[in-house]
Amino acid sequence: NAGVTQTPKFQVLKTGQSMTLQCAQDMNHEYMSWYRQDPGMGLRLIHYSVGAGITDQGEVPNGYNVSRSTTEDFPLRLLSAAPSQTSVYFCASSYSGRENYGYTFGSGTRLTVV
């Protein structure tokens, strides 16, 4: 039972480069979300999905795109990396939004943009 798998664990990008952070879950969860975590700022929601084919913006969506073509996968794309996107990124999933199911988090991707 792998849970939520994020790749890569670490990444260094140059300003202007693009890349995709991968997230996959094997628990048949409907809900998936991407958060970024910065010192003193807590977890901030970037984008989320309530099911395959459905995505929506969170609190800090600018500079990021997502898609949800399958229940299992929810990749996060950085279009043109900026130093302000240096952060730790967490993918999380849950069965549903309305019950007492907590999120299961992936182990995180530590991204540095230089």
Added chain:
Amino acid sequence: GQNIDQPTEMTATEGAIVQINCTYQTSGFNGLFWYQQHAGEAPTFLSYNVLDGLEEKGRFSSFLSRSKGYSYLLLKELQMKDSASYLCAVRSRGGSYIPTFGRGTSLIVHP
């Protein structure tokens, strides 16, 4: 929107009891979560409250008062391994029930 407030840092002694408070303002409240996050690791789910009262899980308990917009996480018989950040997250009926996280409380347990 939602406004969630937690103390930034707390310290406590091994074996003692500590209470971490969380206050929130939201419309359409639909549940409050507590997560534990050790340094360099992912958050892990601790507890969920949607009705007023106390939920107990071993050494950890969580309390909710919806009328006061207030919750606390109570940790008993503190151990060194309890040194971590504790995140309060609030879910509302708006925003597709996606929880909003507070900035977290860093708990340091010393001998």
